[in-house]
Amino acid sequence: MTAQIIVALDYANATQAIHLAQRLDPSRCRLKVGKELFTASGPAVVERLQTMGFAVFLDLKFHDIPQTVARASRAAARLGVWMMNLHASGGSRMMVAAREAIDQESHHPLLIAVTVLTSMDEESLREIGIFASPPTQVNRLAALAAHSGMDGVVCSAQEATVLRQAHPQMLLVTPGIRPAHSAADDQRRILTPTQALRAGSDHLVIGRPITAACDPAAALADILAEMDRAAVGSG
Ligand code: C5P
Numbered sequence: 001m002t003a004q005i006i007v008a009l010d011y012a013n014a015t016q017a018i019h020l021a022q023r024l025d026p027s028r029c030r031l032k033v034g035k036e037l038f039t040a041s042g043p044a045v046v047e048r049l050q051t052m053g054f055a056v057f058l059d060l061k062f063h064d065i066p067q068t069v070a071r072a073s074r075a076a077a078r079l080g081v082w083m084m085n086l087h088a089s090g091g092s093r094m095m096v097a098a099r100e101a102i103d104q105e106s107h108h109p110l111l112i113a114v115t116v117l118t119s120m121d122e123e124s125l126r127e128i129g130i131f132a133s134p135p136t137q138v139n140r141l142a143a144l145a146a147h148s149g150m151d152g153v154v155c156s157a158q159e160a161t162v163l164r165q166a167h168p169q170m171l172l173v174t175p176g177i178r179p180a181h182s183a184a185d186d187q188r189r190i191l192t193p194t195q196a197l198r199a200g201s202d203h204l205v206i207g208r209p210i211t212a213a214c215d216p217a218a219a220l221a222d223i224l225a226e227m228d229r230a231a232v233g234s235g
Contacts, residue, residue, distance in 0.1 A: 004204075026053035030057060033049070062098070067097065078105065086114070120134065142155070154173045158191070174196050
């Protein structure tokens with residue numbers, strides 16, 4: 001499957017998000033709407049981006065009782081989003097309820113599970129009663145997500161190699177990507193787009209290297225060119 005870039009629209013309001021989207025080509029990237037933008041601007045911004053031709057990943061990371069997550073997932077499906085996500089740590093009953101709710105709709109977004117947030121380390125897992133290393137917990141939750149009918153998982157590119165082998169059919173959606181020439185910002189464990197592809201990622205979530213560039217379209221084109229070279233090199 002061809003890897004695709006998902007540009008993270010981490011903005012405080014719809015005006016800024018739409019302004020950036022107007023500088024991008026919907027045939028060359030997809031867009032991610034997260035909690036900040038969605039809380040500030042609601043479904044209207046998602047509808048507007050879709051009207052502009054963009055496929056939208058609604059990154060709201062649902063985690064609640066099964067019925068609530070099922071109903072929220074149904075609402076996301078009705079909004080027409082391309083991809084949405086929830087926390088695998090909500091358990092199999094919650095994930096299955098979301099899957100069933102989406103499957104009853106006419107439009108079926110891809111349903112992706114977050115395993116362990118990359119902001120959490122062994123100490124923060126211990127704090128909430130989980131006495132496993134982050135990689136062990138990631139593998140456990142990815143397996144649970146696969147058995148619960150999820151289409152894929154969000155994972156760091158470092159986790160992608162192991163997850164790709166264990167779950168060949170699952171989509172791997174990978175943030176924390178930095179082109180070789182760009183700043184790390186607050187990301188710690190970063191990989192270049194080429195490294196992420198080689199590790200088995202299907203979709204790369206990229207924010208500031210594109211959104212903060214003087215010419216976002218040119219920054220995107222540079223990254224796509226790097227990915228094409230990687231594809232040719234490995235083919
Ligand atoms: O600007 P940057 O490329 O760091 O943005 C990455 C995006 O991916 C942000 O929207 C961030 O919230 C999200 N993300 C992440 N790490 C995760 C999960 C999501 O950086 N583990």
